[in-house]
Amino acid sequence: MAEPPQGLGNRERYVPDLAEVCRLLAERAPEPMLAVEGDTHIVRYANPAFRRLFGVQKEELIGRSFDDALPSGMSPEYADLIDHVFSPATHAKPEFRQPVVKVVGLPTTEWSCSMWAIVDADELAVGVMIQVTNLAEGQRLLREAAAMNEALLISSLEQHELREGLNSSNEKLQAEIVERQEAQEALRIASLALESRVAERTAELEAANKEVHTLTYSMAHDLGSPLRAIVATSRILQQEASGALSKEYAEMLERQVHNALRVARMVEDMLQFVRLATQPLEQKTVDLAEMAREVEAWVGPRYPDRTLNVIVVGRLVAKADAALIKIVLQSLMDNAAKFSPEGGKITVGRQEGGAFFVRDEGIGFELAYADRLFTPFQRLVNEANFPGTGIGLANVKRIIERHGGSVSAESSVGKGSTFYFSLP
Template sequence: MDRADSPKPWLARLVPRGSHLLAFLVLIASLLLVVSTWRSARHREMRAAEQEFASDGDEITELLRQRLAQYELMTRGGVSLFASVARPTPRQWQAYADGIGVADRYPALLGLGFTGYVPNGRLSEMQIEWRDSGYGMLNIRPRGLRPVYGPILYLEPRRPENVAAIGFDMYSEPVRRSAMDAALGSGLPQLTGPVQLVQDGPKLRTSVILYLPIFRAGDQPATPAARSESMQGWIFVPLHVDDFATTVLGDRLGKAHVRIVDVTDGTDRVLFDGGIPADEPAFTRSVTAGVYGRRWRYDLASLPVAHAVPGLHALQGTLALGLIAALLLYGVAFALARTGVRARRIAGQLTEEFRRSELRFRAAMQYSAIGKALVDSRDRIVDVNPSFARIFARPEAELEGTPFESLFELRDGEPLARADGDGVWRAMRRFTRQDGSVRHVHLTYSPVPGNVGQDVTALLQVEDVTERLLAEARVHALNRTLEARVAMRTNELTRANQELESFAYSVSHDLRAPLRAIDGFSRILAERYGDRLDDAGRGYLVRVRRAAARMGELIDSMLQLARLSRSALKIEPFDLSRSAQEQLEELQVAEPDRRVEVSVTPGLVVEGDATLLHNLLQNLLGNAWKFTRDRDPARIEFGRTHAGEFYVRDNGAGFSQEYVDKLFRPFQRLHTEEHFAGHGIGLATVRRIVERHGGTIRAEGAVGEGATFYFTLPSPDDG
């Protein structure tokens, strides 16, 4: 070989230098890449943490707004009560408050109340009405003459501090009056500025009150003047702002510092300042929103960067690992160059395997009955199968390049998806076809790799579930229709019963005048012209007067039965055993010649109206005494079964069990007047009293073997 053809020494030395230069360039490039990646990842972490903080802030303000909206709905439920009753009684108001669970469901609320709109001229009349209704003396505080008063009339739950607030004139205090006037003028709920509640006494706590106006007969007058004329008062809910915020936000206060400021009048008035304060928060945010006639600003501050962006700790380790990796790359640069051929051969094999895998994937997409689409990193559709195009009723070429989210209709408040731990998320979506038909699909989004040089990041699968949802909607609609019909029939039955009682009461009063005339003229006829009548005529007059007297007694019984449905219950402990013993002793004194064995179980105490329960025992024991007059000895028992039912048992005339349904109907008698006198109203009265106390009554008996009446009443332990 010619000397000129041999490698030059300088070229032999240049080859290793070039390899070192290449390795050094790889090191520099890798370091730049690591630092750039670290900076980008840090920026993403900060951006994600800031977005999460903003999202948490929006969630905090939304939670507070939703809870206030719940309070508004609760007050609007009180409007329905006033629409059905001119002015509910305190017990009706207590039943409504207990029914919605004010004390249990809304622990941040001090109660649910009603304050009346009372012009000066009607104050004395209202106080007299309050006293005559049995509610005691209504003392208005603070004292003094004012054109209009707004005293608290009802406030539930009946805690001592709420009871002490009854009678306080809320209209006399400027901040409360401003919100009450705003509610009256607009007919909408209004919130006060910060106030000191009467229930707190000298203890200083920041509180607000939500008012909702109530107009007569369910009116909603169109003008302020008409509203003032039709005004009854305001339903209100008082709350401590710190309890309200703490209850609603809960654990969220451990992740941020939250401050609520009233800025309605241009002056910052702090309502709540809680959470974990941070000296140097990573992020801050302020949101101002209207809240029932007020403007509240929500100031939020995150924890310091070290706690607010925990992902930064991991990035520091990532940076260190990246630098180490860059150094390792420098060491293996030469090895990579020598293994280039082998790498290309392996790459060719991998390419072939990937091609075959793609063919299998394409076949699975093409012939699948479920709609499938491939999307890129920008969430644009790259490819679809025929089933996907058939579901959307659009050509495949038209769908390619379309953002897949644009195919669907997102309603306000609807979450984008629910994600699983493997990165797959699922959701229900709706869309409208070009022909106007609305379809619903079940969407599955899962990450998948694409071809080399192709930006494919995920597989989108859709399944048309429209028919299934329509079937479920029809079932739900049918259920709601049935519930509405049941409620409507219940209301109709209640109104019919009320009208029937009013009719019986009115008829009973209207019958008294002609009865008095019959009795009076019969008496005059007997006194003045009795000597001109024969014995038969005088007997007829006696029968007429006797029938009129019995008719009067029946009217009294009807009135008594009607009053049982309208009189207010005064619930208190009542000793049934003691009352039964006293009544049986009175019956024995009235008929000392009778021999009656009496058995009364001692210590039977219930909760109820003393007058009505006395009447209940009087009727049951009186019947037992009356129907055992032919027994010697007679036996009467009063006690309680193991199942908790009270009973009155006798060994008297009894009755046939097939007529048991007639026992408790007014004026239904199983015995003739000649055998056992009576009006047929006693057991109807007993049943009405038991049902008004929330109990039940039943009877068992046999002809000639006596009768037993079982009934239930609430005991003190039930409360």
């Protein structure tokens, strides 16, 4: 990473480039990825996995139109999707489309893709990211196995017919038995080969995920020191040179401090998100009712401008990792308080024999966007009105799924929200 420029006279301050972090992650990703300009469809980035899939060099893609750079059979369907994802009406809520198409001229011809808008710091769409998943290899193996099963079934039917004429067809029947045994052996070998391929792919995916987690943690950790230096230097300037700065420059300096602190919070949340993927589970019997009371004492002082009435209903006991489940309750109860600007009840309870829940009487949200809530750094509200980084509910989902459970949400605009989580 480049060193920050020397001196404090520049209007633009050095801020670590999180886009570079994302680029490095995409370079190492096992899934093919492509970035295009939203309005022109000009290709601006293609990771190594994407170039390998299509058998092209970087120079053959970058700077060319999406329609011209890729094989025929793809552009007509996907050009409209790119425009749809990039449009101002939709880019704030990413579109995930996975049609399967056949691309002329490729040995592996079936694949699917997901698209989402690339937005800048002002939440304006600047492009579209496309992620490709190769489906052909698994489908080929399934077709081979199906063909062998079909051959075995046909062989069995033929043997049944031969048994009816056993006295005159004994020799032919023996030949059919041998054929059946050969087909069974071939099917067994194919099944073993398929299992081996699946195991290899699983191991490769686990290794790639581990590498991504390690890289993300390392990069996020290394960003901490320069961010703290930016904030500290800016605070010193505000204290020592405030009288010498014009109103415009003073406002610029304050924005710099605000943005640096926001990035620092995102880095800390990113570190926690990565840690939660690898932290060992220490499961024991946990009293969630008692834990909810502890979290209530923590949440209340954070929102002194509103009256919150926390109600804990029933006996809430489960076998789980106490430290991680406390993070779940802190995130859900803090969200309930944050999005209840008029105050009100926050209820912690459990459905009869089922999932635990945290319910509030706050502003609510449109249920159509519920899935976005659990995606890292995705938010449905303006950061200025409701501060946050969008990682809390993603952490909740990761923790609960590591316990073997699931999360969901119910809400209606202006009528509050309920978040559910299950534990085995």
